[in-house]
Amino acid sequence: MPCFSQGMFYGERSMIRVRPSFYDRFFCKASRCRHNCCIGWEIDVDPETASVYQTVGGAFGKELAEKITQGEIPHFTLCPDGRCPFLNERNLCRIIQTLGEEALCDICALHPRFFNDFPGREETGLGLCCEETVRLLLEERTLSFIEESADGGEERDEWIERLASLRGDLFDILSETQLPFEKRLERCAQKLGMKLPAFEMHEWIRFFLLLERMEQSWGEMLNNLISGTEIEPDAETFNSPRYGIILSYLLYRHFLAAQTEEEARVLFAFAVLSVRLIAALDARDMTECDEHVRLFSAEIEYSDENMERICAKLRERFAFDDCI
Ligand code: SF4
Incomplete structure (x- = not known):
């Protein structure tokens, strides 16, 4: 076994955080996106955000209540053409327009980011299902990563x-x-x-x-x-x-x-x-x-x-x- 058997022990307690170098250059293209991620995907609403939405009053609160399917995991009820019901005709999010960006559920706020957490190591990236991520990745001449260490955390x-x-x-x-x-x-x-x-x-x-x-x-x-x-x-x-x-x-x-x-x-x-x-x-x-x-x-x-x-x-x- 030429690769796995090299014995090195990492018992340090400093946390490593890794992200690709292009990560910080990411901005969602929103209405300029050819394949908007608010079309075709069933988007789950985390319980905390779902309960915040239940406190919204007026016509928009009523619409939120009507267009979120409740159940074990609440989710936005997609329109027959697969669009999120809160995506307007210019492909902009009406939740952001009405309640502000902080009102987004976790998935909408974090997508297309992914997080791989291990003891003493957190790795973050941008998912290739997003056309802007693909563009940024393939613009790189060589793929490089930013590694930062922070005190504390679990033993590696x-x-x-x-x-x-x-x-x-x-x-x-x-x-x-x-x-x-x-x-x-x-x-x-x-x-x-x-x-x-x-x-x-x-x-x-x-x-x-x-x-x-x-x-x-x-x-x-x-x-x-x-x-x-x-x-x-x-x-x-x-x-x-x-x-x-x-x-x-x-x-x-x-x-x-x-x-x-x-x-x-x-x-x-x-x-x-x-x-x-x-x-x-x-x-x-x-x-x-x-x-x-x-x-x-x-x-x-x-x-x-x-x-x-x-x-x-x-x-x-x-x-x-x-x-x-
Ligand atoms: S696919 Fe990427 S660029 Fe397009 S709307 Fe979603 S996050 Fe934004």
Whole structure:
């Protein structure tokens, strides 16, 4: 086991906070957004905000009461066309306009941010289901992160810190852009003590077509892709720095969730498969490259069910428990 067995113990009590360098440049595009996140998603209202909304009087209070479906988890009742009922015709939020930004529920206030908390380590990022995040990420020449430490907090966890250190090594390998991307993938796999899985993309796209789907255009893109004979992007396309950056960012978001060595390899394989799929879509239509990343994220990363089904199929298809 060349990667996981390096013994380093992190028992320090200083908290590490990590975020991508582009994080602080994010501003929601609001009405200028092509794919507004207030359309098509069922938005849950946290209990604290739901009770604040119940205190709002007048016509707007009545509308809030009518347009929030109560139940175990209250949520905005989407209009038949999938829009949030509080989104106006100019795609601006009427809750902000009427009650102020502080009246937003947690999801609306925080989206598209994500938070991965571990003992002694807090990692924050912006989700790729947002087109502005995709733009900011792919504007980067190399992906970099801001790490800050703060006193106190829980003791750091040895396993998480080992994974974070290993992930840092993978970032370094992926940033060696003088090497062909395939070579960098092989080196990463080697670092993880595994063989790089050989994906038969026709088979995998057929599988992606069976998954839970949110947007029709995702199915259309996959069907268009599978109808062609050539699915793999050519080596030159695949060497574009964007794929190293996308893969690194997927690892940033998902890799530390692994609880075992096998799971870490599965999550790496998931990230490689994802990038191969995005590159295949790009090769088919170079005019919508950023949209391919956004749709992939919305359809796959933001669906726990789809993520679980893909990881289960990866486990079924390849052996990840054996070290080479
Ligand atoms: S998708 Fe991103 S940019 Fe668009 S409305 Fe949502 S948060 Fe704002």
